[in-house]
Amino acid sequence: MTxxxxxxxxxxxxxxxxxVAYVLTLPPTVVFWDVGEFIAAAYSLQVPxxxxxxxxxxxxxVFSMLPLAADAAxxxxxxxxxxxxxxxxxxxxxxxxxxTMWRGRPTxxxxxxxxYGASVVGALSLAFSRTFWxxxxxAEVYGLSMLFVSSVLWLxxxxxxxxxxxxxxxxxxxxxxxVGLSVGIHLLAILALFSVMLIVYFRxxxxxxxxxxxxxxxxxxxxxxxxxxIVKWLPGLLDGEFLGQRSVIFLIIPIVAIVGAIxxxxxxxxxxxxxxxxALLSFLLIVLGYxxxxxxxxxxxxxxxxxxxxxxxxxxLISYLNREQYGNAPLMNRRWNVTEPEQAAxxxxxxxxxxxxxxxxxGHMYFRYFGWNFVGQEGDWKEAGVxxxxxxxxxxxxxxFGAFHHWSRDWKMGFVSVTFFLIMGIVLVFYFNMxxxxxxxxxxxxxxxxxxxxxxxxxxxxxxxxxxKERLFASSQSAPLAYGVVAAAxxxxxxxxVRTNYHEQDRSGNYVAWDYSYNLLQSCxxxxxxxxxxxxxxxxxxxxxxVEGIRKDIRIVNLSLLNTDWYITQLxxxxxxxxxxxxxxxxDNRIASLGPIPWQAQVRELPLPKPVIDRFGxxxxxxxxxxxxQFTLAPTITIGQYNLLRIQDILVYDIIRTxxxxxxxxxxxxxxxxxxxxxxxxxxxEGLAFRLVPRRGAYWENLSADKMRExxxxxIEQPLRSFQPGFLWRGLQDSSVYLDEDARRLMANYRxxxxxxxxHYANVERKPEKFAEVLDRMESVIPRRIIRLGLAMKFDIANxxxxxxxxxxxxxLLDEIxxxxxxxxxxxxxxxxxQDNPYIILLQAYESLGRLQDAMMVLDALREVYSxxxxxEQFVAERKANIQMQLADTGKGSATSK
Numbered sequence: 001m002t003x004x005x006x007x008x009x010x011x012x013x014x015x016x017x018x019x020v021a022y023v024l025t026l027p028p029t030v031v032f033w034d035v036g037e038f039i040a041a042a043y044s045l046q047v048p049x050x051x052x053x054x055x056x057x058x059x060x061x062v063f064s065m066l067p068l069a070a071d072a073a074x075x076x077x078x079x080x081x082x083x084x085x086x087x088x089x090x091x092x093x094x095x096x097x098x099x100t101m102w103r104g105r106p107t108x109x110x111x112x113x114x115x116y117g118a119s120v121v122g123a124l125s126l127a128f129s130r131t132f133w134x135x136x137x138x139a140e141v142y143g144l145s146m147l148f149v150s151s152v153l154w155l156x157x158x159x160x161x162x163x164x165x166x167x168x169x170x171x172x173x174x175x176x177x178x179v180g181l182s183v184g185i186h187l188l189a190i191l192a193l194f195s196v197m198l199i200v201y202f203r204x205x206x207x208x209x210x211x212x213x214x215x216x217x218x219x220x221x222x223x224x225x226x227x228x229x230i231v232k233w234l235p236g237l238l239d240g241e242f243l244g245q246r247s248v249i250f251l252i253i254p255i256v257a258i259v260g261a262i263x264x265x266x267x268x269x270x271x272x273x274x275x276x277x278x279a280l281l282s283f284l285l286i287v288l289g290y291x292x293x294x295x296x297x298x299x300x301x302x303x304x305x306x307x308x309x310x311x312x313x314x315x316x317l318i319s320y321l322n323r324e325q326y327g328n329a330p331l332m333n334r335r336w337n338v339t340e341p342e343q344a345a346x347x348x349x350x351x352x353x354x355x356x357x358x359x360x361x362x363g364h365m366y367f368r369y370f371g372w373n374f375v376g377q378e379g380d381w382k383e384a385g386v387x388x389x390x391x392x393x394x395x396x397x398x399x400x401f402g403a404f405h406h407w408s409r410d411w412k413m414g415f416v417s418v419t420f421f422l423i424m425g426i427v428l429v430f431y432f433n434m435x436x437x438x439x440x441x442x443x444x445x446x447x448x449x450x451x452x453x454x455x456x457x458x459x460x461x462x463x464x465x466x467x468x469k470e471r472l473f474a475s476s477q478s479a480p481l482a483y484g485v486v487a488a489a490x491x492x493x494x495x496x497x498v499r500t501n502y503h504e505q506d507r508s509g510n511y512v513a514w515d516y517s518y519n520l521l522q523s524c525x526x527x528x529x530x531x532x533x534x535x536x537x538x539x540x541x542x543x544x545x546x547v548e549g550i551r552k553d554i555r556i557v558n559l560s561l562l563n564t565d566w567y568i569t570q571l572x573x574x575x576x577x578x579x580x581x582x583x584x585x586x587x588d589n590r591i592a593s594l595g596p597i598p599w600q601a602q603v604r605e606l607p608l609p610k611p612v613i614d615r616f617g618x619x620x621x622x623x624x625x626x627x628x629x630q631f632t633l634a635p636t637i638t639i640g641q642y643n644l645l646r647i648q649d650i651l652v653y654d655i656i657r658t659x660x661x662x663x664x665x666x667x668x669x670x671x672x673x674x675x676x677x678x679x680x681x682x683x684x685x686e687g688l689a690f691r692l693v694p695r696r697g698a699y700w701e702n703l704s705a706d707k708m709r710e711x712x713x714x715x716i717e718q719p720l721r722s723f724q725p726g727f728l729w730r731g732l733q734d735s736s737v738y739l740d741e742d743a744r745r746l747m748a749n750y751r752x753x754x755x756x757x758x759x760h761y762a763n764v765e766r767k768p769e770k771f772a773e774v775l776d777r778m779e780s781v782i783p784r785r786i787i788r789l790g791l792a793m794k795f796d797i798a799n800x801x802x803x804x805x806x807x808x809x810x811x812x813l814l815d816e817i818x819x820x821x822x823x824x825x826x827x828x829x830x831x832x833x834x835q836d837n838p839y840i841i842l843l844q845a846y847e848s849l850g851r852l853q854d855a856m857m858v859l860d861a862l863r864e865v866y867s868x869x870x871x872x873e874q875f876v877a878e879r880k881a882n883i884q885m886q887l888a889d890t891g892k893g894s895a896t897s898k
Contacts, residue, residue: 055184080143180289301402402460424448523687643840700759
């Protein structure tokens, strides 16, 4: 096999190895977060959240039409899967080129093993790293964006080799076009330009301080022309606006620039001015690639169901591109957001902006993620730390050794890679200026820096081989040495990553997002208005409506978006898929001027016409006599000394009042009580949503037992697009299906709903045996052996079974509690003082079983472990006194029998 054939075969091998792993772990349908939004947007060419991704949507639309899989979501997941596998291949090719720059082309077997084998190790280390793998199996922009980043870097290295070739500049022109196109996916590829320009500098010029300073100025100017020049300013100039000023002259500038560039290309060819020709052609190609954003204007004017920010003209497109909906984060002030109470409170944990930047933004929001990928992740929960026992830090050590080796052998290309690493990591940390807390982990932002470090892992293998050969082995033993080190590195880095990460990255069989969204939609009556809270109870629902055609009659009202004028206008005036308009009384010309208003708690009313009283069978004379329900509408945010009512609260009240009970109004279970404008006591649980009803009562009283039972006890074989009672529970009984923290949190919603139905049977209908029936059903569809029950909930369930006379199940559950909690208490581990504290639950379990001496030992451990906690000493003393009285009453010195 020739060297070229071997090289290409290995490149294809890493591509297919990655592809197979990704396909095996691909989710079978839609998943949480932005994925549902992007799939729905691509499927019908709609307009997703700012700043959009038009090229990604166009590619997604093509994939949605290909017969690659039965499920539309899977077809679009494959975009990321194929792009990520190709990125792994490009990393292999890039690594080989960097290594051969200082080692030369491999000729002997030893050199081939070193160069190609080490590059395979680095490429597969990227493929199976946690963040990259996660991005590779869902229809998000990051997998495709990294393909553009890697291809741009590879083309730059190709140009480096072919710069003296007559047509070598074609690589630079390809880079320019790809950069322009990449803006229609994600801005990440633009950041690769600094490394590309460094490669050009080192190829064309000898290094000196003077030439490097000149290069730096030119590089910043070039970057400025692209961003913000083309990306942010060009649309504004075409609209006759620049930096807040309007003039017809601004409209002329981009026209003159483009026409002048075209003429300049013609003149540069005539005069054989190579640099000018490449620069002007690159400018035009970037603009051409950027033109994918015209799709946003075109589709926004078609008024699709999803039309976020409604960028139907250049002025609104500029706002869309600038992400004005989310506000601006200042660069220098680190602790800048004081309007959000949680974030303002978190700021107090840091002594200065520098302390905040170093500990939270850099340490917690970057180096922790870096450790996840190359050291090991503590667990799959939010805020999980780094665990050295997972990967033993071997990828980290290899990468650091490789970075040092790269710099020492070829400082110029080492400088290129370090620049790439820092820009894609620490510089982004500084630019994003994230505030604590974040709604989700943000490791996917920094995958570009993980890309470079994975390359250094491969170079670390080269470094180990070179050092061992130089110090310990004779040249005759070099080939076996290379084979051995590459094999060991393969085992300790990528293969160990597969062992560690496979289960948590395997989303095959996970239908939670689809089923939960379906169940939520089917909880609502026809033509309902459904208020939702955030991404995970909104985007998958959009997917089901837009792609699967399920329950298009329901109008979903996202409370976060309800603070924006464009969304309110669309809800009021549009009828997507023939669904009814959302009743809003505010005139169109007043919507744009809405804002938070000063507010003090006030009693408000919702009228109850007699037909409504009759329809709902209202018996409460306090309501029928008044002809209205009363509730207290309290302020929902506080800024400084001012209490305010949010726009969303104003609109929720207006929608409910304007609908006048003519359409069913629901709030998803995920909506917090402070977003229900004081109406929580008038809500009736019907599945996974609370329905607004003219009846007041506790959550387990105000509950439709018939509808709850119909939904939770009916197994459906085939989901329908129209209204159909019954829920889906796919994959929840399969121990091989991995459920992440988001899925497990939603399981708690299901269980809470089961509890509510059980409470209703026990306390309203006085039938505790039916409570046990509900718990049995809950266990059959959400078994605790697969989806863990918290200790406190398990203890409550045990007591409910005892109330129903099911003593055997009661004791079984208490035994499980003891088995789980006893080791924690015996080791005297400190756990959070919360509802699920193992010391408290174990104490209660022992007391329930009459094991009073064991309960005394738990109290001793509790006192020792939590001695500094306020109130613990008094609690222990009171419980001990109570136990001593029980022992005295029984006349026993101990009680250890089960």
